[in-house]
Amino acid sequence: xxxxxxxxxxxxxxxxxxxxxxxxxxxxxxxxxxxxxxxxxxxxxxxxxxxxxxxxxxxxxxxxxxxxxxxxxxxxxxxxxxxxxxxxxxxxxxxxxxxxxxxxxxxxxxxxxxxxxxxxxxxxxxxxxxxxxxxxxxxxxxxxxxxxxxxxxxxxxxxxxxxxxxxxxxxxxxxxxxxxxxxxxxxxxxxxxxxxxxxxxxxxxxxxxxxxxxxxxxxxxxxxxxxxxxxxxxxxxxxxxxxxxxxxxxxxxxxxxxxxxxxxxxxxxxxxxxxxxxxxxxxxxxxxxxxxxxxxxxxxxxxxxxxxxxxxxxxxxxxxxxxxxxxxxxxxxxxxxxxxxxxxxxxxxxxxxxxxxxx
Ligand code: TXA
Ligand code: MG
Numbered sequence: 001x002x003x004x005x006x007x008x009x010x011x012x013x014x015x016x017x018x019x020x021x022x023x024x025x026x027x028x029x030x031x032x033x034x035x036x037x038x039x040x041x042x043x044x045x046x047x048x049x050x051x052x053x054x055x056x057x058x059x060x061x062x063x064x065x066x067x068x069x070x071x072x073x074x075x076x077x078x079x080x081x082x083x084x085x086x087x088x089x090x091x092x093x094x095x096x097x098x099x100x101x102x103x104x105x106x107x108x109x110x111x112x113x114x115x116x117x118x119x120x121x122x123x124x125x126x127x128x129x130x131x132x133x134x135x136x137x138x139x140x141x142x143x144x145x146x147x148x149x150x151x152x153x154x155x156x157x158x159x160x161x162x163x164x165x166x167x168x169x170x171x172x173x174x175x176x177x178x179x180x181x182x183x184x185x186x187x188x189x190x191x192x193x194x195x196x197x198x199x200x201x202x203x204x205x206x207x208x209x210x211x212x213x214x215x216x217x218x219x220x221x222x223x224x225x226x227x228x229x230x231x232x233x234x235x236x237x238x239x240x241x242x243x244x245x246x247x248x249x250x251x252x253x254x255x256x257x258x259x260x261x262x263x264x265x266x267x268x269x270x271x272x273x274x275x276x277x278x279x280x281x282x283x284x285x286x287x288x289x290x291x292x293x294x295x296x297x298x299x300x301x302x303x304x305x306x307x308x309x310x311x312x313x314x315x316x317x318x319x320x321x322x323x324x325x326x327x328x329x330x331x332x333x334x335x336x337x338x339x340x341x342x343x344x345x346x347x348x349x350x351x352x353x354x355x356x357x358x359x
């Protein structure tokens with residue numbers, strides 16, 4: 001059932017979560033599938049509904065309080081093992097919290113025993129963030145519990161950025177879906193690990209860029225290394241294949257206008273109507289252009305933004321992937337190459353790279 005985010009529905013959902021239920025909730029990044037983070041049995045339902053392997057840890061979401069900063073709230077939460085940190089490291093966390101919370105930054109920090117092992121996949125650290133979406137915040141305050149919430153899709157599939165997408169992914173596995181409208185950011189939060197000595201590692205790129213983090217933290221940020229295989233891992237969730245459509249997706253080395261004859265014949269090897277995911281531009285013109293290069297092959301194009309606006313492109317990426325994937329007329333998908341740059345550009349590159357493979 002998709003619920004409008006009325007005060008009554010928020011209260012009902014909060015009561016359901018307190019009683020050990022699960023519910024899909026909007027955040028500014030993507031929709032999450034939430035459970036009381038302190039209740040292992042409730043979190044187990046989240047893993048089961050998503051068919052998520054238990055080696056992939058969950059992100060814990062916290063409520064921003066009226067008169068207390070997110071940093072202070074986290075300090076008093078009982079979730080983080082502060083005594084392990086150097087003074088420097090704590091100052092770094094405080095600076096990041098002040099600048100980016102509530103918002104799309106997740107910090108991975110050493111946990112206390114209060115956090116169930118299931119939530120962190122047995123790791124000694126827990127991922128935490130304060131989401132900025134007003135419905136998420138209202139629900140967190142009403143629930144009065146930290147909420148563990150991974151993206152509300154089946155494991156390995158495209159993250160949902162609208163309430164309807166959650167229903168498409170999980171159907172009646174989730175009874176309640178709180179509708180907060182389309183997600184503003186459209187890509188999952190930046191995940192940053194803070195070591196006890198203050199060293200920073202970027203585990204997942206998102207809207208908050210490494211450059212912004214360096215500026216605020218006054219220290220460098222290391223890149224996390226992606227793992228190619230599943231199984232127990234140092235940086236979990238960095239699975240090479242993720243966010244994947246069901247149809248094959250090939251990433252073009254160049255924009256449609258610049259494809260060489262070699263690229264064209266590589267596309268021609270695959271039969272059927274083509275779905276084109278374009279970064280920018282006019283869809284009718286893109287369809288016409290690619291179809292002409294392919295001797296009249298039918299093409300359906302969807303553009304992430306008419307004028308190449310990066311924020312719009314990020315917002316639309318998963319919805320457009322989903323739309324092309326569910327079009328029964330399309331046999332396979334091709335995508336223009338991801339943009340250069342950090343922050344949202346890096347995040348789009350990362351998600352596209354995991355969703356498809358090079359042509
Ligand atoms: O924007 C988001 O972060 C969304 C919304 C719902 O908040 N959530 C989300 O969760 O994307 P999920 O489960 O799809 O991704 C969680 C990822 C893990 O796959 C892993 O990469 C990282 O967060 N993570 C969580 N706990 C970790 C830990 N203890 N150590 C390292 N990475 C961790
Ligand atoms: Mg996910």
